[in-house]
Amino acid sequence: MQKKNRRWPEKIKLLLLCTGLALCVFSGAVLSTPCHAQTLVKPEVVLPAHYPYGFNGYGHIDAIDSNLVVIDDAAYRLSPTVTYSTPEFPNALMTDFLPGVLAGFLTNARNEIISLWLIE
Secondary structure (H helix, E strand, C coil), X not given: CHHHHHHHHHHHHHHHHHHHHHHHHHHHHHHCCCCCCCCECCCCCCCCCCCCCCECEEEEEEXXXXXXXXXXXXXXXEEEEEXXXXXXXXXXXXXXXXXXXXXXXXXXXXXXXXXEEECC
16 A cells, blocks of 8 residues: 555656656747747838838837837837938938828837838
């Protein structure tokens, strides 16, 4: 009787160990797969040569001021050194970015917008 009672906890330990290892292998495989969501590209629009190939995001501007921009209902902080570009002018002004226009943006590591690019 004593031998049977010892086997049961050993089987549970083995099952938990195997489950933990399987979970580690699975999570490592999922987290190491390449992610293509880092750069968004809107291929149906022909962009000028001075525009980047892709953006961290794009959408319609809902509101904009010197510190904050709202794009498709998501608020983003503007970097203190934010730059603005339009198809005609690589160094445009913030006043060119009115609510309703379509714009692409690039962000820094703090998720602040470092550049806004007028698309339409």
